[in-house]
Amino acid sequence: MSCFDLDNVSYRYDKNPVLRGIDLTLEPGEILGLFGHNGAGKTTCIKLILGLMTPNQGSVSVLGGHAGDPQVTQHIGYLPENVMFYPQLTGREILNHFARLKGASLQQVPKLLEQVGLGDEMDARTKTYSKGMRQRLGLAQALLGKPKLLMLDEPTVGLDPVATADLYRLLRKLREGGTGIVLCSHVLPGVEPYIDRAAILTDGALKAAGDLAALRRQANMPVTLSLDPANSISALEDVIDRASSSSGLIIKSDSGRLRVDVQPRDKMALLHALMASGEVADVSIHQPSLEDIYVHFIGSGGLAHRGGSQ
Amino acid sequence: MNSIWTIARKELSDSLRNRWLMAISLVFATLALGIAWFGAAASGQVGYASTPATIASLASLGIFLIPLIALLLAYDAIVGEEEGGTLLLLLTYPLSRSQLLLGKFLGHGLTLALATVIGFGVAGVAIAVLVENVAIASLAAAMLRFIGSTVLLGWGFIALAYVISVRVSEKPIAAGLALAIWFFFVLIFDLMLLGTLVASEGQFSAELLPWLLMLNPTDIYRLLNIVAFGDTAQLSGVLSLGADLPIGAAGLWIGLVLWFAIPLAGALLLFRNRRI
Numbered sequence: 001m002s003c004f005d006l007d008n009v010s011y012r013y014d015k016n017p018v019l020r021g022i023d024l025t026l027e028p029g030e031i032l033g034l035f036g037h038n039g040a041g042k043t044t045c046i047k048l049i050l051g052l053m054t055p056n057q058g059s060v061s062v063l064g065g066h067a068g069d070p071q072v073t074q075h076i077g078y079l080p081e082n083v084m085f086y087p088q089l090t091g092r093e094i095l096n097h098f099a100r101l102k103g104a105s106l107q108q109v110p111k112l113l114e115q116v117g118l119g120d121e122m123d124a125r126t127k128t129y130s131k132g133m134r135q136r137l138g139l140a141q142a143l144l145g146k147p148k149l150l151m152l153d154e155p156t157v158g159l160d161p162v163a164t165a166d167l168y169r170l171l172r173k174l175r176e177g178g179t180g181i182v183l184c185s186h187v188l189p190g191v192e193p194y195i196d197r198a199a200i201l202t203d204g205a206l207k208a209a210g211d212l213a214a215l216r217r218q219a220n221m222p223v224t225l226s227l228d229p230a231n232s233i234s235a236l237e238d239v240i241d242r243a244s245s246s247s248g249l250i251i252k253s254d255s256g257r258l259r260v261d262v263q264p265r266d267k268m269a270l271l272h273a274l275m276a277s278g279e280v281a282d283v284s285i286h287q288p289s290l291e292d293i294y295v296h297f298i299g300s301g302g303l304a305h306r307g308g309s310q
Numbered sequence: 311m312n313s314i315w316t317i318a319r320k321e322l323s324d325s326l327r328n329r330w331l332m333a334i335s336l337v338f339a340t341l342a343l344g345i346a347w348f349g350a351a352a353s354g355q356v357g358y359a360s361t362p363a364t365i366a367s368l369a370s371l372g373i374f375l376i377p378l379i380a381l382l383l384a385y386d387a388i389v390g391e392e393e394g395g396t397l398l399l400l401l402t403y404p405l406s407r408s409q410l411l412l413g414k415f416l417g418h419g420l421t422l423a424l425a426t427v428i429g430f431g432v433a434g435v436a437i438a439v440l441v442e443n444v445a446i447a448s449l450a451a452a453m454l455r456f457i458g459s460t461v462l463l464g465w466g467f468i469a470l471a472y473v474i475s476v477r478v479s480e481k482p483i484a485a486g487l488a489l490a491i492w493f494f495f496v497l498i499f500d501l502m503l504l505g506t507l508v509a510s511e512g513q514f515s516a517e518l519l520p521w522l523l524m525l526n527p528t529d530i531y532r533l534l535n536i537v538a539f540g541d542t543a544q545l546s547g548v549l550s551l552g553a554d555l556p557i558g559a560a561g562l563w564i565g566l567v568l569w570f571a572i573p574l575a576g577a578l579l580l581f582r583n584r585r586i
Binding site for chain 1: 394
């Protein structure tokens with residue numbers, strides 16, 4: 001049973017298409033990163049899965065049932081972007097209220113508050129909470145009742161580095177327990193080590209989806225080699241010129257080192273030639289990062305997109 | 311049902327926490343006792359005049375106070391959650407929109423009912439104990455009728471406040487519209503009716519005119535509490551039209567019930583069709 005399955009889903013808001021033909025699934029025990037510029041349709045995707053809206057076209061099935069059914073939403077944890085709470089209530093009172101709504105046991109409330117690091121502040125009114133504390137209370141709220149599907153929108157906003165690391169450790173533990181997790185974030189380097197798959201949305205369409213290796217193949221972006229010459233830069237350049245018959249390499253001198261962008265399919269051949277020549281003292285290989293891939297798929301018009309609103 | 315009660319329970323504990331329940335009860339008790347003892351002061355004497363006169367005065371003041379309190383209690387029910395950022399989160403829980411609104415209604419309705427029963431109940435008991443020679447049976451019947459109709463009137467305005475609260479997206483607008491509703495039913499409506507009466511110079515259908523009073527819950531409420539004593543002389547202004555209403559007390563009760571049931575149903579419908 002998939003955590004969710006979007007099948008050819010389209011959604012229009014006042015006749016403006018917000019989502020166009022989205023196919024996306026999440027299996028249990030998987031962490032999916034959902035990325036896109038502002039207004040790309042991430043939040044709409046999440047709202048469709050939560051059953052807050054119904055698609056104009058296509059089908060949404062969640063945890064083997066209909067999106068929005070009480071038996072389904074009971075097993076979903078959700079942390080909205082910029083989560084807010086009743087300022088006059090304490091953290092514990094708020095979590096008790098939401099636990100009752102979810103039909104979850106109240107005994108887990110103090111434990112969850114300890115777990116997110118609010119053990120000492122749970123009986124303070126939330127109007128005294130900092131942004132980071134509100135965020136942690138929001139996390140505890142999302143974890144009520146051991147969700148099978150967890151959706152977190154910008155979960156690390158306002159968290160210090162230690163709390164962020166704690167969060168990712170917690171997510172890994174949940175993932176091992178079989179929870180399917182969706183992470184929406186703009187902090188791409190932060191989430192890169194933790195996600196199993198990434199989905200990139202632009203203008204309501206799914207540009208790319210898959211694990212990082214698949215996305216790299218799909219993007220076909222050059223790999224960058226940093227080379228320290230054993231003897232001289234010019235000797236090294238000669239080796240590269242001879243090795244690269246047709247691949248069109250870009251070579252830049254860089255304070256006594258060489259940076260070479262090589263197409264993925266030519267990478268091994270070039271490396272073999274370099275190793276055989278004995279002209280290389282050291283080499284490091286930079287795969288395109290999630291951020292590079294993201295920028296590749298969003299396109300150079302990305303900045304204009306990012307000015308959008310939602 | 312469970313989730314309705316969870317929402318209601320939070321509203322109730324909120325109104326205990328922010329002292330609303332206590333404040334409204336105190337206002338009602340003070341008002342009732344003040345009117346009971348000083349209501350006849352205009353005619354030069356201090357002391358309990360009579361049960362019908364006291365109830366009539368209470369009802370006349372009630373129409374100003376009860377709608378205002380109910381609207382203030384309920385106007386931000388939904389729009390407040392939305393501005394506070396909790397509405398979206400609530401709706402991701404196993405909780406339908408109808409359950410959320412009904413839970414709010416139960417919570418606000420119970421708050422108002424409790425305050426009414428406590429406030430006016432205490433006043434009724436005080437009158438029964440302190441005033442000599444008061445007919446306990448008729449006082450009890452009048453107080454029960456008064457408390458019952460006050461609760462229904464309050465619920466009506468809570469439901470009207472919800473109609474606003476599910477429609478608008480900003481709290482100040484909801485507050486303004488709530489005040490406008492109060493202004494309309496409490497002050498404008500009777501003036502308009504009077505104006506229609508005078509302007510039509512008797513041309514208006516005499517059978518239809520009294521029914522127009524049913525369009526205003528505060529008029530139904532006053533009629534209910536005054537007509538019950540069979541003393542239509544207490545009816546002043548446009549209310550004297552009510553003497554010609556052919557429906558009796560039961561019809562007036564039904565009128566008050568409809569006045570909370572229909573706006574509540576309307577609010578539920580509007581909320582269900584609203585985009586989040």
